Amino acid sequence: MRTVKSYTDQELLDCLKSGDQQAFAEIYNRYWKVMYFHALKMLGDEDDAKDLAQELFATLWTKGTNLPFNSNLSGYLYITARNKIINLIQQKKVRRDYLSALSAFAEEAGNGTVEQIDEKELLLIVEKEIQNLPVKMRQVFELSRKQFLSHKEIATQLGISDKTVKKQIGYAIRMIKLKLDVLTRITIILFFLK
Incomplete structure (x- = not known):
């Protein structure tokens, strides 16, 4: 009998769509480091990269049943990670802009x-x-x-x-x-x- 470790990405994705926790665990084991290092390269911060990777897989678990049947697993993970990275960068920019505005206000007032x-x-x-x-x-x-x-x-x-x-x-x-x-x-x- 085959184990989930021998499943292709597509087979894992099919199992994930039916809520299979073992399939999710295998996807996590296969892709967590890859996604973490991708996020680290883009963000340059270990904690942010870890948080983003965790959030990525939490999203995969909660939305896994709604993924189209012909989805490319690695493509989905990279695109979702990219979107989360962009959101985090924008969020940090908003924070920086907010702090800059407060600083400018402090100097003026x-x-x-x-x-x-x-x-x-x-x-x-x-x-x-x-x-x-x-x-x-x-x-x-x-x-x-x-x-x-x-x-x-x-x-x-x-x-x-x-x-x-x-x-x-x-x-x-x-x-x-x-x-x-x-x-x-x-x-x-x-x-x-x-």
Whole structure:
């Protein structure tokens, strides 16, 4: 009797589609190091690469039953890894941009104003603005920024187009920035009125 170690990728994929844990374990054993080193090469950070590889296989397990029957396993893993790498890089860029904006604000407004703005308060304000977004827009935004799903993954999950996802995220960012710009101006005005 054959063991899963002797299965081809296609046979493993077919077994995975029926929820076979042994097939998943064999895919994991076959591809984890390859995917880890691919992520490490792209990200340059061991912890990020490990996290990304783990997340990749978690996604494979949860979505494995929905993969098309003619899927190329290694191709699917590389494409999914690439999308997750791009999302992580974008997420880090957003963080860097956010920190740069705060730094620029600090230089313009002076230390007194910045000391008054507590990071936790700022995060609460941002979260409040996210909750004030229209329901569908908020859902798309949270899937993108909190669960780090790609536009395509969000579109599939919500049954909408990639373009709609992109537009909704863009609108959400503009709305939140607008509210934060107003808040920043008010904070500066209040600071100088003291």
